[in-house]
Each structure stands twice: as C-alpha cells, then as structure tokens.
Amino acid sequence: MAKELLEGNEAFAEAAVRVGLDAYFGYPITPQSEAxxxxxxxxxxxxxxxxxxxxxxxxxxxxxxxACAGAxxxxxxxxxxxxxxxxxxxxxxCSEVPVVLVNVMRGGPGLGNIQPxxxxxxxxxxxxxxxxFHMIVLAPANVQELIDHVGLAFxxxxxxxxxxxxxxxxxxxxxxxxxxxxxxxxxxxxxERANWALTGARDRDPNVxxxxxxxxxxxxxxxxRLQKKLEEIAANEVRWKEYETEDADLLLIAFGTVGRICQSxxxxxxxxxxxxxxxxxxxxxxxxxxxxAELAEQVEGILTxxxxxxxxxxxxxxxxxxxxxxxFYGRMGGIVPLADEILPELEKLAANVSGKKEAD
Amino acid sequence: MAVxxxxxxxxxxxxxxxxxxxxxxxxxxGCTHGTIHRIIAEVLDELDVRxxxxxxxxxxxxxxxxxxxxxxxxxxxHGRAPAMATGLKRVGPNTVVFTYQGxxxxxxxxxxxxxxxxxxxxxxxxxxxNNAIYGMTGGQMAPTTLPGxxxxxxxxxxxxxxxxxxxxxxxxxxxxxxxxxxxxxxxxDVPGIRRTKRAIKTAFQxxxxxxxxxxxxxxxxxxxxxxxxxxxALDWASEHMVDYxxxxxxxxxxxxxxxxxx
Numbered sequence: 001m002a003k004e005l006l007e008g009n010e011a012f013a014e015a016a017v018r019v020g021l022d023a024y025f026g027y028p029i030t031p032q033s034e035a036x037x038x039x040x041x042x043x044x045x046x047x048x049x050x051x052x053x054x055x056x057x058x059x060x061x062x063x064x065x066x067a068c069a070g071a072x073x074x075x076x077x078x079x080x081x082x083x084x085x086x087x088x089x090x091x092x093x094c095s096e097v098p099v100v101l102v103n104v105m106r107g108g109p110g111l112g113n114i115q116p117x118x119x120x121x122x123x124x125x126x127x128x129x130x131x132x133f134h135m136i137v138l139a140p141a142n143v144q145e146l147i148d149h150v151g152l153a154f155x156x157x158x159x160x161x162x163x164x165x166x167x168x169x170x171x172x173x174x175x176x177x178x179x180x181x182x183x184x185x186x187x188x189x190x191x192e193r194a195n196w197a198l199t200g201a202r203d204r205d206p207n208v209x210x211x212x213x214x215x216x217x218x219x220x221x222x223x224x225r226l227q228k229k230l231e232e233i234a235a236n237e238v239r240w241k242e243y244e245t246e247d248a249d250l251l252l253i254a255f256g257t258v259g260r261i262c263q264s265x266x267x268x269x270x271x272x273x274x275x276x277x278x279x280x281x282x283x284x285x286x287x288x289x290x291x292x293a294e295l296a297e298q299v300e301g302i303l304t305x306x307x308x309x310x311x312x313x314x315x316x317x318x319x320x321x322x323x324x325x326x327x328f329y330g331r332m333g334g335i336v337p338l339a340d341e342i343l344p345e346l347e348k349l350a351a352n353v354s355g356k357k358e359a360d
Numbered sequence: 361m362a363v364x365x366x367x368x369x370x371x372x373x374x375x376x377x378x379x380x381x382x383x384x385x386x387x388x389x390g391c392t393h394g395t396i397h398r399i400i401a402e403v404l405d406e407l408d409v410r411x412x413x414x415x416x417x418x419x420x421x422x423x424x425x426x427x428x429x430x431x432x433x434x435x436x437x438h439g440r441a442p443a444m445a446t447g448l449k450r451v452g453p454n455t456v457v458f459t460y461q462g463x464x465x466x467x468x469x470x471x472x473x474x475x476x477x478x479x480x481x482x483x484x485x486x487x488x489x490n491n492a493i494y495g496m497t498g499g500q501m502a503p504t505t506l507p508g509x510x511x512x513x514x515x516x517x518x519x520x521x522x523x524x525x526x527x528x529x530x531x532x533x534x535x536x537x538x539x540x541x542x543x544x545x546x547x548x549d550v551p552g553i554r555r556t557k558r559a560i561k562t563a564f565q566x567x568x569x570x571x572x573x574x575x576x577x578x579x580x581x582x583x584x585x586x587x588x589x590x591x592x593a594l595d596w597a598s599e600h601m602v603d604y605x606x607x608x609x610x611x612x613x614x615x616x617x618x619x620x621x622x
Contacts, residue, residue: 023451049450053443054476061440061473065447068434069414073451091437190452198432198448200412200455208426210417210435 003178008143008168009034011179012076012102015147017042019154020187022071023049025062029081030114031170032104036076048187056081060088060101067097068209070197072154072188076102078170079120080111089163090129094211094222098157102150102166104173107334115334116170118256121311124167125285132223134230135163136237137284141260144179145282146172151182160233167284169307171257171336234286241280242291244270248277250350251295253316254305255281257336262305264339269346276346284312289319296323301353303346305337306330325353377401379410381430390590392547392580393421396489397428399557400458403564404431413456414448416441418470420462421495439470442477445484456567457484464494467503467529474533474575481538481572485563488529491580492601499585503527506604511585526604530577534610540572542611546579548598552607562620571615579605 006014013035016024024043026036036052043050049066053059059075066073077085082103092099105120107113124137136156140146146168153164193199198207213219241259243266245251250269254262259280269276279295281288296302301324304313313328320326329345331337376382379401387393404410410431417425419438426433436444441459449457466474466488474486493511494500500513504526508517518526534542541563545556556578563574579601583593612620 023447025447051446051450054472057440058443058446058473058476061437061443062447062450064436064440065416065434065444065449066451067447068444069448069451069455071451073447087437088440198414198434198455199452200414201430201432202411206426206430206432208433208435210426210433212423212435 003180005176006143006179006181007034007176008146008173009104010038011143011181012146012150012166012168013038014042014181015150016074016100017046018182018184019151020072020185021048021074022187023066023073024075025051025053025059025066025073026075026077027053027056027059027081029078031106031116032076032078032102032173035102056084057087060085063099064088064092064095064097067092067099068095068198070193070199074100074102076104078104078106079108079117082120082123086129089135090131090133091211093129093133093135093163093226094131095209096161096226097209098161099163100150100153100157100166101163102168105167105169107332113334114170116257116307116336117332117334118169118258118307119309119311119332120167121284121306121308124165125287125315128163128165133226134285135165136160136233138164138166139255139282139284140166140168140172141256141280143172143175143177147179147181156237160229162229162233167256169257170334237283238286238288238290239281239283240288240291241282243278243280245277245279245295247275248298249275249300250277250346251299251302252276252278252305252346253281253292253302253312254278255284255312258305258307261337261339262342265342265346268339268343272343274346274350287315287319289315292316292319293321293323296320299324301325301327301349303327303329303349305342307336308332325349377405379404379413379430381428383427385428386424387421388584390581390583390593391421392491393489395547395553396487396556396578396580397425399553400487400560401429403557403561406561407564407568409456409564409568412454413458414452416445416448416457416459418459418461418465420465422460422462422489423496425460439465439468440473441465442470442473442482442486446477446480446482449482449484456564458564459484459486461486461488462495463488463490463492463502463504467527474529475536478533478573478575479536479538481540483567483570483572485567486575487560488575488577489580490529490577490605491582492526493582493585495582495585499582504605506600528605530575530610533575538573539575539611540613541566541574541609541616543609544577544579544605544607546597546602546607548579548581548594562616565619566616569615569619571613571619579607
C-alpha cells in the first residue's frame with residue numbers, strides 16, 4: 001500500500017478498522033475526537049459496532065463487556081477521560097480480558113488544556129488504577145508508528161489477555177504526515193471467539209469473568225498469576241529505538257513527540273562536535289532499563305527530556321543506578337520543547353560531566 | 361431421600377431449574393434474592409435460552425450471583441452493569457443478556473448507566489431488586505430508603521430535607537422512549553411471586569423479539585439489616601414500601617402489549 005497524507009487520529013482509527021476491530025465505544029474529547037468521528041462513519045459501513053457512550057465511565061465498561069464476549073474492541077480518549085476510565089481499567093486488568101486504548105495526552109492537571117503533553121506518564125506506567133497491575137504502554141513518535149502500534153497493541157493485548165495503551169500526545173494525534181495503513185483484514189468470526197469468552201454456555205460449562213476473589217489466598221493466587229504474566233511481558237516485550245549511540249559520550253532519552261525532536265538535537269549536537277546519541281523507548285512499560293543501564297556504563301551523562309515536570313526520568317534514574325549523572329529538561333502546559341532549547345541543556349550537562357568518567 | 365431416588369419412585373413436581381446451579385447461596389435466611397434467582401432461572405428454562413444467556417452481577421449482596429446461575433456470567437463494577445451489558449449484547453446480538461442489580465447499584469452509583477442504556481433501547485433486561493437499603497455494606501441508607509426509615513447511616517430516620525427523597529426508578533425509566541416494558545412487582549407473597557415471574561418472562565420475551573429495553577423492578581426485603589424476622593420484614597414491606605413504590609407497569613409499548621396478549 002502506498003503512503004498517504006494522514007492525520008494521526010484518523011490514521012489510528014482506520015488502522016484499528018483494518019486489523020479487525022469489532023467494536024469501538026468512546027466519548028468525545030479533544031484532541032482525539034477525530035478518531036471517534038471517523039469510526040462513527042466507518043464501523044457502521046462495515047456492519048461493525050460503533051457507539052458513542054454517555055461518559056468515559058460508561059465507555060470503558062462497554063469496552064469491558066464487549067471484551068468479555070471475546071470481541072476485538074477498543075476505546076480512545078485524552079487525559080481527563082482516561083482518569084474517568086481508571087476504575088474500569090483495574091477491573092479489566094484483574095479479569096484478564098484483552099483491551100486496547102489510545103490516550104492522546106493533553107495538558108493537565110485538571111481540565112488543563114488541549115495542547116500536547118506527556119504528564120500522564122505516571123498514570124499510564126505506574127498507576128493505571130487501584131491494585132497491583134501494569135498495562136503494556138506503547139509510545140509512538142510519529143503517525144506511522146501510531147498506526148503500527150495500534151496493530152501491535154491488539155496482538156499484545158490478545159496474546160497476554162491484558163490491557164495495552166498507546167500513548168500519543170496531541171501533536172501526534174493532530175499532525176498530518178505521509179504514512180502507510182495496513183491492508184484490510186477480516187474480523188474474527190463469532191464462532192472463533194476465545195474459549196473463555198462469554199458467548200453462552202452451549203455444550204460447555206458456563207464461563208465467568210470476574211475480578212472478585214473473596215478469600216485472601218484465592219486473590220493472592222490471582223495476584224501471583226498476574227505478576228508472573230507481567231514478568232513474562234517485561235522479559236519479552238521491551239522495545240526502543242536508538243540513534244547514533246555507538247560512539248556516544250552523552251545520551252538523550254525521550255519518548256513520543258520529544259523523542260522525535262531529540263533526533264534533530266542529535267544531528268545538531270553532532271554538527272557542533274558533540275558525540276550525542278538518543279534512546280527513544282517505544283514501550284514505556286515494560287521500560288528498556290537493561291539497555292539504559294548498559295549505555296549508562298558507556299556515556300558520561302544522560303539528559304532526559306519530557307513534556308512534563310519529569311516523570312520518566314525517575315525510571316531512567318532507577319535504571320542508571322548512579323552509573324552516570326542524569327539531568328532533566330522539561331516543559332509543561334502544552335509547550336513542546338524545541339531543539340534549540342534542548343541543545344544548551346546538553347552543553348550544560350557536557351560541561352558538568354566532562355572528563356569525570358576517565359577521572360574515576 | 362435423595363432427589364434422584366424420589367424421581368425414580370414418584371412423580372417429581374418441583375426441582376432445580378436447569379438454569380440454576382445447586383450451590384448453597386450465601387444469602388441470609390429469609391432473603392428474597394433466592395426467590396428472584398429461582399424465578400429468573402425458571403423463565404430462562406421455559407424460554408429455552410439458558411445456553412445463550414449471559415448474566416451480569418452487580419456490586420451488592422448479589423455480587424456472587426454467578427455462582428447460582430448455570431449460565432455465562434460477568435461481574436461488573438458498582439453500577440456499571442448496564443454499560444457492560446451494552447457492550448456484551450452489541451457484539452453478541454443472538455445472546456440473551458440480563459443485569460441483576462440492587463438499589464444502590466442501579467439507583468445511586470449507576471444512575472447514568474441505567475438511564476442511558478434504557479434510553480438507547482438496549483436489547484437487554486434489567487432485574488432491579490429494590491430492598492430500600494445497602495445490604496452488603498451493613499445496612500446504610502439507599503437511594504430508595506423510605507422517609508423516616510432508620511438505617512446505619514440515617515440513624516434518626518431518613519430526613520428528606522437532608523438526604524433527598526427515595527427515587528422511583530420504574531417511573532423514571534418507564535418515561536424513556538427506548539424502554540418498551542418497565543414494571544414494578546413485589547415478592548412478598550405467592551401471588552406477587554407469580555406476577556413477578558410473569559413480568560420477568562414478558563421482559564425476556566420482549567428482548568428475544570428485539571423490541572427494546574426492559575426492566576422489572578422487584579420490591580424485596582432485607583430482614584437482617586431492617587432488624588426484623590423474615591415474616592416481619594415481608595409484612596413491613598407490604599405495608600410501607602408499596603405505598604411509596606406502587607406496583608404495576610410504568611411502560612408497556614404496543615408491541616409488548618401484543619406480545620402479552622399473544
């Protein structure tokens with residue numbers, strides 16, 4: 001398929017359609033409503049399910065219901081909407097039904113604004129809801145990755161019977177750029193739905209989907225099973241991209257839109273004679289901590305750049321474990337840090353760490 | 361004598377419905393949940409839909425309802441059963457879906473979900489068990505607690521100036537265009553139980569015919585948290601609840617009326 005000029009929100013919605021989305025339930029919220037609008041037209045055309053819910057609370061529980069029935073189902077929202085969905089996310093995680101959601105992040109806290117931001121990192125990675133669980137969190141940096149991540153999100157969600165969230169930010173959702181959509185795949189026939197799905201107890205014992213385990217030992221058993229699954233995911237599904245790290249003395253770490261901007265920073269810094277590389281995590285959970293630890297042995301310092309007060313940088317520091325200094329630069333409120341703001345931060349870091357590695 | 365033995369030697373006139381498991385329930389002695397479970401199961405058997413039925417349990421005393429029905433089941437978050445039912449039914453149009461919800465679940469925390477599901481005319485059936493109290497959490501005031509009724513969170517009796525009025529859900533839901541059959545019944549005596557069963561059957565038939573949203577509100581008791589014997593609770597409910605929550609249909613569409621006659 002040839003590349004087309006695509007808007008991020010419409011592109012991920014259409015990508016979901018093409019990888020066999022059975023149903024979408026959502027509630028309008030800027031800056032991602034174009035996805036819901038696109039699906040309101042596309043899904044009924046294909047005789048699939050689209051429903052605009054009365055709230056994000058209802059939307060995620062409709063998604064939960066459809067997932068219980070073994071359908072390929074998703075929702076999308078933006079930061080305040082995701083907060084409303086957190087109750088449902090916790091139930092879904094415990095029930096182990098596959099669900100995909102896209103968070104096109106905007107400025108916060110509160111109503112914040114509708115500009116791009118990354119302040120939901122903690123929410124996505126650390127605390128998607130009450131209780132012990134993680135979602136798989138994918139972080140695209142451009143429209144093509146956003147498209148590809150939606151397909152990957154369904155594969156991972158179904159493989160592990162878990163929640164997978166794609167975190168974009170408002171600029172990836174709203175920008176238009178050339179990208180290629182996947183070919184159209186049919187939806188899974190009803191009869192081929194998973195054997196745990198709620199489709200009616202015909203010629204089998206009843207299936208029950210629940211997140212209630214009243215006995216402490218019973219619940220701990222479920223907790224341990226969930227943790228084991230998460231360990232398996234952590235071992236197999238870490239993803240990241242590297243740019244010019246082979247000979248780097250300094251390392252940038254950034255994801256999403258800032259990760260993309262940092263590619264320009266690497267180029268500018270190299271032109272200025274600095275040996276700078278970039279690691280861009282494309283899974284935020286699981287986090288590429290082992291690779292970061294390796295690179296921390298090689299480089300003299302790390303600069304983490306985010307559109308937040310500094311959230312991922314905590315995970316970077318946990319990975320680095322003091323092997324080298326870790327600096328942070330961030331903007332908030334919907335402001336996207338530009339390459340010419342980041343470069344001086346790198347120069348500052350370079351001045352602070354210069355020669356220290358050799359001196360040790 | 362075991363059931364099997366009786367069946368061998370005598371005519372078996374009363375047994376577990378196929379749609380009900382033989383598990384002992386956790387309900388308090390005297391609780392009417394058991395009665396309501398049984399009549400739902402009888403209806404599922406009579407309509408021969410057990411093997412395509414999916415129930416959705418609420419948060420409340422009937423949170424474990426999935427242990428008692430021999431059908432597929434999901435357990436919802438508090439109040440969200442109608443949203444889950446919407447998702448389940450929309451992606452499984454040939455299934456029969458019902459939610460089983462109490463008054464706290466449906467008429468307090470889940471008000472938005474039930475109103476909008478009904479208004480969309482979702483093709484599932486809601487069994488709304490109204491016993492005017494929060495049973496599972498220990499007898500706190502419910503949205504349907506009667507004026508003056510003493511609960512653990514209205515220790516001097518419900519003061520409507522402070523806590524608002526008990527909410528009449530059958531009237532509210534019956535007023536929505538997507539709802540085709542909404543009724544309030546009571547299981548305080550045998551005729552009431554029979555009428556409730558008839559209403560539940562009508563609701564499921566309407567669902568099977570794709571007519572729209574259906575809800576049966578069932579007035580029920582909670583002798584434990586009301587601090588009464590089972591019989592006192594039934595008597596108190598007949599005397600006081602029915603005054604505030606009148607029995608009868610609040611919505612019967614023309615199609616449902618034709619169905620009831622047919």
